[in-house]
Amino acid sequence: MAGASEPTTIHHTPPPTPHAKIALLRSAPANSSWLLAAVSRAGRGREARAGERGAQRSGSEQVYGEGAMGDSAAPAPAAGRLEKSYFDVLGICCPSEVPLVEKLLEPLAGVHKVTVVVPSRTVIVLHDAAAISTAQIVRELNGVRLEASVRAYGGAGQSKVSNKWPSPYVLVCGVLLVVSLFEHFWRPLKWFAVAGAAAGLPPIVLRSVAALRRRTMDVNILMLIAVAGAIALKDYSEAGFIVFLFTIAEWLETRACGKATAGMSSLMSMAPQNAVLAETGQVVATQDVKINTVIAVKAGEVVPIDGVVVDGRSEVDESTLTGESFPVSKQADSQVWAGTLNIDGYIAMRTTAMADNSAVAKMARLVEEAQNSRSSTQRLIDTCAKYYTPAVIFMSAAVAVIPVCVRARNLRHWFELALVLLVSACPCALVLSTPVATFCALLRAARTGLLIKGGDVLESLASIKVAAFDKTGTITRGEFSVEEFQTVGERVSKQQLIYWVSSIESRSSHPMASALVGYAQSNSVEPKSENVAEFQIYPGEGIYGEIDGEGVYVGNKRILARASCQTVPDIVEHMKGVTIGYVACNKELIGVFSLSDSCRTGSAEAIKELRSLGIKSVMLTGDSTAAATHAQNQLGNILAEVHAELLPEDKVRILDELKARDGPTLMIGDGMNDAPALAKADVGVSMGVSGSAVAMETSHITLMSNDIRRIPKAIKLARRTHRTIVVNIVFSVTTKLAIVALAFAGHPLIWAAVLADVGTCLLVIMYSMLLLREKGSGKVAKKCCASSHSKKHEHSTSHHHCSNGHQHEHVSAGKHSCHDHHHEHDHHKERATCIPQTSMAAMIMAMAIATAKSRAARW
Ligand SMILES: Nc1ncnc2c1ncn2[C@@H]1O[C@H](COP(=O)(O)OP(=O)(O)OP(=O)(O)O)[C@@H](O)[C@H]1O
Ligand SMILES: [Mg+2]
Numbered sequence: 001m002a003g004a005s006e007p008t009t010i011h012h013t014p015p016p017t018p019h020a021k022i023a024l025l026r027s028a029p030a031n032s033s034w035l036l037a038a039v040s041r042a043g044r045g046r047e048a049r050a051g052e053r054g055a056q057r058s059g060s061e062q063v064y065g066e067g068a069m070g071d072s073a074a075p076a077p078a079a080g081r082l083e084k085s086y087f088d089v090l091g092i093c094c095p096s097e098v099p100l101v102e103k104l105l106e107p108l109a110g111v112h113k114v115t116v117v118v119p120s121r122t123v124i125v126l127h128d129a130a131a132i133s134t135a136q137i138v139r140e141l142n143g144v145r146l147e148a149s150v151r152a153y154g155g156a157g158q159s160k161v162s163n164k165w166p167s168p169y170v171l172v173c174g175v176l177l178v179v180s181l182f183e184h185f186w187r188p189l190k191w192f193a194v195a196g197a198a199a200g201l202p203p204i205v206l207r208s209v210a211a212l213r214r215r216t217m218d219v220n221i222l223m224l225i226a227v228a229g230a231i232a233l234k235d236y237s238e239a240g241f242i243v244f245l246f247t248i249a250e251w252l253e254t255r256a257c258g259k260a261t262a263g264m265s266s267l268m269s270m271a272p273q274n275a276v277l278a279e280t281g282q283v284v285a286t287q288d289v290k291i292n293t294v295i296a297v298k299a300g301e302v303v304p305i306d307g308v309v310v311d312g313r314s315e316v317d318e319s320t321l322t323g324e325s326f327p328v329s330k331q332a333d334s335q336v337w338a339g340t341l342n343i344d345g346y347i348a349m350r351t352t353a354m355a356d357n358s359a360v361a362k363m364a365r366l367v368e369e370a371q372n373s374r375s376s377t378q379r380l381i382d383t384c385a386k387y388y389t390p391a392v393i394f395m396s397a398a399v400a401v402i403p404v405c406v407r408a409r410n411l412r413h414w415f416e417l418a419l420v421l422l423v424s425a426c427p428c429a430l431v432l433s434t435p436v437a438t439f440c441a442l443l444r445a446a447r448t449g450l451l452i453k454g455g456d457v458l459e460s461l462a463s464i465k466v467a468a469f470d471k472t473g474t475i476t477r478g479e480f481s482v483e484e485f486q487t488v489g490e491r492v493s494k495q496q497l498i499y500w501v502s503s504i505e506s507r508s509s510h511p512m513a514s515a516l517v518g519y520a521q522s523n524s525v526e527p528k529s530e531n532v533a534e535f536q537i538y539p540g541e542g543i544y545g546e547i548d549g550e551g552v553y554v555g556n557k558r559i560l561a562r563a564s565c566q567t568v569p570d571i572v573e574h575m576k577g578v579t580i581g582y583v584a585c586n587k588e589l590i591g592v593f594s595l596s597d598s599c600r601t602g603s604a605e606a607i608k609e610l611r612s613l614g615i616k617s618v619m620l621t622g623d624s625t626a627a628a629t630h631a632q633n634q635l636g637n638i639l640a641e642v643h644a645e646l647l648p649e650d651k652v653r654i655l656d657e658l659k660a661r662d663g664p665t666l667m668i669g670d671g672m673n674d675a676p677a678l679a680k681a682d683v684g685v686s687m688g689v690s691g692s693a694v695a696m697e698t699s700h701i702t703l704m705s706n707d708i709r710r711i712p713k714a715i716k717l718a719r720r721t722h723r724t725i726v727v728n729i730v731f732s733v734t735t736k737l738a739i740v741a742l743a744f745a746g747h748p749l750i751w752a753a754v755l756a757d758v759g760t761c762l763l764v765i766m767y768s769m770l771l772l773r774e775k776g777s778g779k780v781a782k783k784c785c786a787s788s789h790s791k792k793h794e795h796s797t798s799h800h801h802c803s804n805g806h807q808h809e810h811v812s813a814g815k816h817s818c819h820d821h822h823h824e825h826d827h828h829k830e831r832a833t834c835i836p837q838t839s840m841a842a843m844i845m846a847m848a849i850a851t852a853k854s855r856a857a858r859w
């Protein structure tokens, strides 16, 4: 990074130093407003971190001067540079441990901000690299047995073998416990249970002490009290089982989460960290590559930075970004995206963004940000949990103390009841029910080319009733072809008219513009945008520019009024094509042209699918009524309503009406003219990585590919997530209630309470993980081992529609091996996690049965 050599002093109040300014400029403009919008929508205003950037590239990343923004509460005399480091902390098994981690790290000198992400077991620390190193932070966390490690570049740290087996404490504990089960044959064997408990205790004790020292209540303390209580009641096997269940569940949870964590890190490491300069062949870090640098990408390599091809041609697999597995051909002037795979040719490309601002970087950062965003359900649960724990602990204390005071007869019974209540005080399953499911859903969506900016968006998506589509570029391809081009009157020659129109249009980003520019080129006219002065856009109408000293308007009928030109000749009536354009100059019509566009392959299908989900589809377009009706006919009249000739503000007005009349509304659009409506909708979806930047920033969801069939898929995913969350909540609440009710009814089972606590937590996690999988995969074990990439094989041998309507057949064997290589690590991870996942439930059941049997003797 520029200027990294000398430390920068950070003031708590700006003005920032020159370095800080550079860093902020580099990191902020293009994407921070998007992020901020996403962040504030997600309702975490306090945490909105203006310039904060995710560390997709490496375990830690320098952030200059940002301690001066956001939470500057850290007392440390900030010096040197701030670094954002990522840690895998496997020991976080329960949300109740989050305060422990925070209180552990926050007081350390040099630590500015600590964020704990429970579903992926990640701790993100913003720290001063000079004052505290990542190694020190890891040591601090491991001091209380949190099993922390620095996330390596690419974040593949999770698949560490160390986690394949439970810790020796757990194993020894389990073995001793099994031996103690034979106590009926030989009484002294019961002491093995005590030994087992003792063997498993050290990590719990260490964490409890740490929590106590920092005056936080966490699950470790609760468990410790329960164990102590069981021993006090001379119930040794109970004590042993509590320790065993708790520690084994912790390990199982970590394993279960492995897939989510692996998915997250594979998302973060899609783009390589090195790039090759085309001129010199020098290998440099992508971080240091400036905009407009020409870099080389060989066959089989992953594109490191977003850019435009300047030389060479090749097929590129964009599935990592768009979720679509057919190759897209690239030649000079094609856009290529970081993280996509160059299959078979050499290309030289000019970078158009810094590595940090590549679409893939934004994507990873967004998923990361979304992990922390809380939906309203989540906020409600967190509030409840805040009161629940102290209330239950208080009740438990009352149940333990009052009988002693009133000298009740069956003290043992009351004491057991108190312990059950105490163990039930941990609300972890309930607290986890929403974030884990949301996290999995967002990750799943991101992998299929859908960027959803937070859990709250997912929640509103599930309740959508109306879908409003923009026409040009959304329902239709937005790839116009010029049908006719005529001069009107004798003022200018056709060549001159084409030159004027194309030069002015070359300044516009409207889909029609590129068609007109292309038309000029095919008529051997070279558009010269530099000859255009006073360029102006009239949204919903057209454009204006001065060329050769003349003011020229190009646009629809409305633009004629603006050009104060009344006469519309009747040649227009006979024109082919559905969208008619006018050219006016000096209050006079000088030309007309007509364009046509066709519907996307998936449009009709998507709308039908929406209808089957009970969602009404409408079209909102700025184009003419004729063009709108034409599109509606092409779709087979499946749109419920068509509104044409709308200005951007009309789109907003109609959207408001739809919202009032039919309920929550989704808006899908691509252009600048859609941005206000996208922001206004309950859920705004923008099209494509290449879509207008404004639309992308104001939307809640970005479709990375242009396939609108992803929309009904997203809604299904959202509804499924909603159901998962409901099931999770109901399940975690009922088990807790059942255990407490059973205890009050005269069966205070401490081991069952522990099992309910950790077991529910585990089941909630595993159930949520199902969201990562394709729907309808009944046979869990089989389906989950056949990873997504083997499906790509089936796909790639058949024909595909590509976005421009051609059919691709790809046969090259080389491609496949590249592909395999690329996805290999992913595949291993999936297999590694799928075995424990299926056996986990069985193990828990077995434990429950074993425990129940051992108890049965006493009942
Ligand atoms: N750059 C341009 N060149 C020529 N005509 C234009 C241009 N921009 C807009 N127009 C005219 O204004 C109309 C409305 O434009 P607008 O961008 O609001 O909608 P649209 O993109 O055509 O349709 P939709 O709202 O379905 O995307 C267009 O149909 C076109 O006739
Ligand atoms: Mg449009």
Ligand SMILES: [Zn+2]
Pocket: 094, 095, 096, 219, 426, 427, 428, 429, 757, 758, 761
């Ligand atoms: Zn818990």
